Amino acid sequence: MAGMTLTEKILARHAGKPSVQPGDNIWVDVDILMTHDVCGPGTIGVFHQNFGRDAKVWDRDKVVIIPDHYIFTADAMANRNVDVLRSFVAEQKLPHFYDVGTDRYKGVCHIALPEEGHTRPGEILLGTDSHTCTAGAFGEFATGIGNTDAGFVLGTGKTWLKVPPTLRFVFKGELPPYLMAKDLILAVIGDIGCDGATYQAMEFDGDGVFCLGIEERMTLCNMAIEAGGKNGIIRADKKTVDFVKSRDKSGKPFVVEQSDPDARFAREWVYDVTKLKPVVAKPHSPDNRAYVDELKGSAIDRAYIGSCTGGKMTDFRAAARLLKGHTVKVDTFVVPATSEVARQLRTERVDGGPTLEEVFLSAGAKMGEPSCAACLGGPSDTFGRLNTPLKCISTTNRNFPGRMGHKQAEVFLASPLTVAASALTGTITDPREFLA
Amino acid sequence: MTLQPVIQGKAYVLGDNIDTDQIIPAQYLTFNPAIPEEYRQFGKYALAGVPAPQGGLPKGHVPFHAPGDEFVSPYRIIVAGRNFGCGSSREHAPVALDAAGIKAVVAEFYARIFFRNSVNGGYLIPFESVKRLCDTVCTGDELRLDVAAGKLENLTARESYELRPLGEVAPILEAGGIFPYARSKGLLKA
Numbered sequence: 001m002a003g004m005t006l007t008e009k010i011l012a013r014h015a016g017k018p019s020v021q022p023g024d025n026i027w028v029d030v031d032i033l034m035t036h037d038v039c040g041p042g043t044i045g046v047f048h049q050n051f052g053r054d055a056k057v058w059d060r061d062k063v064v065i066i067p068d069h070y071i072f073t074a075d076a077m078a079n080r081n082v083d084v085l086r087s088f089v090a091e092q093k094l095p096h097f098y099d100v101g102t103d104r105y106k107g108v109c110h111i112a113l114p115e116e117g118h119t120r121p122g123e124i125l126l127g128t129d130s131h132t133c134t135a136g137a138f139g140e141f142a143t144g145i146g147n148t149d150a151g152f153v154l155g156t157g158k159t160w161l162k163v164p165p166t167l168r169f170v171f172k173g174e175l176p177p178y179l180m181a182k183d184l185i186l187a188v189i190g191d192i193g194c195d196g197a198t199y200q201a202m203e204f205d206g207d208g209v210f211c212l213g214i215e216e217r218m219t220l221c222n223m224a225i226e227a228g229g230k231n232g233i234i235r236a237d238k239k240t241v242d243f244v245k246s247r248d249k250s251g252k253p254f255v256v257e258q259s260d261p262d263a264r265f266a267r268e269w270v271y272d273v274t275k276l277k278p279v280v281a282k283p284h285s286p287d288n289r290a291y292v293d294e295l296k297g298s299a300i301d302r303a304y305i306g307s308c309t310g311g312k313m314t315d316f317r318a319a320a321r322l323l324k325g326h327t328v329k330v331d332t333f334v335v336p337a338t339s340e341v342a343r344q345l346r347t348e349r350v351d352g353g354p355t356l357e358e359v360f361l362s363a364g365a366k367m368g369e370p371s372c373a374a375c376l377g378g379p380s381d382t383f384g385r386l387n388t389p390l391k392c393i394s395t396t397n398r399n400f401p402g403r404m405g406h407k408q409a410e411v412f413l414a415s416p417l418t419v420a421a422s423a424l425t426g427t428i429t430d431p432r433e434f435l436a
Numbered sequence: 437m438t439l440q441p442v443i444q445g446k447a448y449v450l451g452d453n454i455d456t457d458q459i460i461p462a463q464y465l466t467f468n469p470a471i472p473e474e475y476r477q478f479g480k481y482a483l484a485g486v487p488a489p490q491g492g493l494p495k496g497h498v499p500f501h502a503p504g505d506e507f508v509s510p511y512r513i514i515v516a517g518r519n520f521g522c523g524s525s526r527e528h529a530p531v532a533l534d535a536a537g538i539k540a541v542v543a544e545f546y547a548r549i550f551f552r553n554s555v556n557g558g559y560l561i562p563f564e565s566v567k568r569l570c571d572t573v574c575t576g577d578e579l580r581l582d583v584a585a586g587k588l589e590n591l592t593a594r595e596s597y598e599l600r601p602l603g604e605v606a607p608i609l610e611a612g613g614i615f616p617y618a619r620s621k622g623l624l625k626a
Contacts, residue, residue: 025604027623038465042527045470050615050624070466077466084468130525130549146527146553147469152614156624160614194453195519199548228522228547285453376524377462398523400455402485403462 003260005166006235007201010141010257014124022165022266030062031123031140033153036109037067039128039146041084046151057092058157061250064096064118065089066109071100071371075379107338107370110134110222110308114214115340117247121236122255126153131308131397133229136221137214138244139236139256144225164230165266166201166259167192171208173274178432180318181216182310182395182415184208184271185223186279190289191269198228200266203259208273209234214243215314222309223397226286235259278430280393281413284401292418295428300412301390303328303423304404306335306368307375310395310416313344319420320356322434323363329426332365333384335373342370365423377405386411393422439561439610443539443581445512447573447590448500449493450486454516455523456550458485460532469531478528479507479535492575500536508537513579516543517570520562521550530559540581542588542599544568555605558613563588564600572597 001019004012012020014028035043047055057063065085070078082100089097096118098106106112110131113119121139125132128150135142145159153159169188175181189196202224209217217234224232235258236244244254259265278292305311305319316336336342345357345367360367366384374384375396382405386392389408396404399411414422417431424434464481467474483491483500492498502510514520514533520543521529530553533541540561541554554562561583569588573579577592586599602609611617618624 039526041468042470045468049470075466081466081468128525128527130523132525144525144549146525146549146557148527148553148557148614152556152618194522195545195547198519198545225523228519230548376457379463379466398455398457400453400457400523401487403455403457407485407487 002264003262005201005259005263005265006139006203006233006257007141007166007231008163010122010124011161011163020163022163024163025160026163027158027160028124030126030153030157030159032062032064032118032125033150034064034066034109034113034125034127034132035150036069036129037081037085038069039150040065041081042147043128043150043154044084044088046147047154050151051155055155057154060092060094062157063094063154064113065094066098066106066112067100068107068109069372070378072369072383073379073381078379105339107336108308108311108372111312111337111341114138114247115338117249120244120248120252120254121240122257126150126159130225131222133224133232134218134222134308136224136231136233137217138240139234141231141233143231164199164201166203167197168203168205168265168268170206170268170270171204171273172206172270173208173272174211175208175273178278178417178435179273179276180415180417181212181219183276183279184273185220186281186289186413187271187276188269189223189227189281189287190279192227194226194285194287195228197224200229202227202229202232204232204234210237213314214239215312218312219309226397278415278418280418280428281399283399283410283412286398286413292414292428292430296430298428299391300330300393300422300426300428302330302392303332303419304374304384304392304394304396305416305419306333306337306373307396308337309397311335311337311341313341315395315416316345316356318416320350320359322417322420322424322431324350324359326363326424328364328423330423332423333368333374334360334365335368335384336370338370374404376403393419393428395419439583440539441584443512443583445579446510447513447515447575447577447579448511449570449573449575450514450516451490451493451570452517453519453522454486456521456526456529457523459483459521459529460526461485465526465528469528475531475535476507478532479537482509482532482536493570494574498575507535512537512539513581514538514541515569515573516541517568518544520546522547525549527553527557530554530557534559542569555608556614558609561609566598566600569597
């Protein structure tokens with residue numbers, strides 16, 4: 001019997017099969033289902049319509065509800081949708097709800113899930129959001145689904161999946177100080193295209209990956225969907241297991257696996273990370289790659305640091321390294337992904353001096369409340385939303401037309417280092433100019 | 437929805453990488469598709485995010501809705517290029533096209549989640565064409581889609597095009613989505 005990839009092993013175990021092959025259609029048991037305020041109301045509707053008004057979810061402990069998209073808005077419909085979540089949580093007595101306006105409020109679901117101990121190696125995590133693939137950084141199978149699939153899972157705990165072939169991306173060497181995981185994943189998407197991994201798993205491997213911290217690994221897996229990937233995945237190592245154990249409140253056992261030595265990969269790419277340069281994705285597609293030094297001097301109107309992709313502590317520490325003691329030249333918006341990140345920005349100091357938040361504020365940046373905010377536009381009063389055709393450099397994940405608001409706005413995706421360097425000059429700037 | 441054997445109507449043609457933000461922009465996701473009156477609203481905003489020059493190829497600048505009906509479009513079939521429906525997992529995207537009266541999309545290939553949502557929710561038939569058609573078919577052409585035979589005829593241009601078989605998703609589409617399919621297979625109580 002041929003070996004299996006990590007993704008194949010997890011899927012086989014959850015289908016109760018000794019092995020699976022790419023292309024097999026299988027029914028799997030789901031470990032965690034996550035939904036939020038944008039897709040939750042539709043999912044709950046599908047659940048009630050199909051299982052009945054009095055039906056109960058398959059396992060209260062496996063459902064996680066995290067309002068995060070349209071939170072700090074006066075939009076009555078958006079606020080109504082959070083109420084729909086509240087009624088469902090009350091009706092079902094769901095324990096894992098992170099409600100707005102309470103101490104439990106978290107913010108961006110993909111960062112909240114690991115912070116609150118809902119990500120474990122070897123599990124299957126499904127969420128009604130395309131960036132659910134972020135959790136692949138914990139050695140699990142994680143992917144985004146729609147309302148109908150989520151409604152089905154709520155009632156049955158099961159879904160059907162087609163086993164994807166796995167692509168392997170091997171990063172060799174240690175990342176230079178001017179590069180971040182964002183540069184690596186933008187380089188990959190630039191190489192394979194925003195449909196290059198369609199229906200396929202993306203496994204990240206090599207010493208260049210395992211020397212990264214957990215948050216940087218999350219950034220890699222987070223943008224698998226931007227190449228069309230079904231999931232991104234990194235096998236769990238000691239860093240992963242230590243992180244998961246420090247956060248997991250359930251104490252459930254988990255399975256740490258890796259791809260077999262004779263596993264079949266559909267294709268493999270190898271990168272020497274020491275030879276890469278800072279990357280941006282130009283408008284209007286995440287695969288429209290350029291190197292930062294090729295765009296040097298292009299004027300921008302705005303800089304944005306936030307989202308599941310670029311709103312974690314590692315992202316803010318990187319930005320603060322450049323912004324400390326300087327003043328931004330364009331409107332700069334800083335949005336922590338979660339309330340935990342926001343708290344840490346107020347307490348963690350840069351080189352024993354000011355806190356990260358003080359660094360951002362004294363540089364002239366505007367600080368927002370933890371949520372998805374302008375990454376996906378949203379209601380017109382959303383913090384940082386591009387309501388006019390501005391040029392924005394952003395640590396977010398997607399730059400198709402209209403993504404951050406206005407259809408004619410131009411969004412450049414880049415690492416937090418590149419965004420911070422560009423904020424300081426008002427033009428697209430290579431972070432090496434400030435790190436030298 | 438049950439599978440119509442033949443779908444006939446006008447084509448609306450789009451290019452590559454039509455992502456879900458173009459199909460239904462994020463500010464309209466506050467409507468709840470589980471509420472019928474709000475489901476209808478999605479029809480009004482379907483394709484509202486497509487930049488005008490790329491809407492209704494080859495000329496572009498063709499409105500998706502006609503005067504007199506702001507909810508249901510006069511077009512029945514969307515013809516598109518590569519990677520249709522990429523981006524977010526929002527099921528509001530196939531919902532919006534369904535609410536606007538779209539019965540099928542014929543693209544070179546689809547982003548995975550959009551394809552899955554279209555099939556499992558039973559909103560529309562996502563056909564793949566053997567050859568790229570978005571440079572051949574013109575917006576407004578009268579198309580006849582023989583679903584069972586997997587054949588697309590362009591009655592305006594007097595051409596016909598080959599489509600890929602629906603394969604393993606055909607029974608789910610025939611049943612009308614994943615719930616009726618699972619019931620018919622005894623996977624769920626009827």
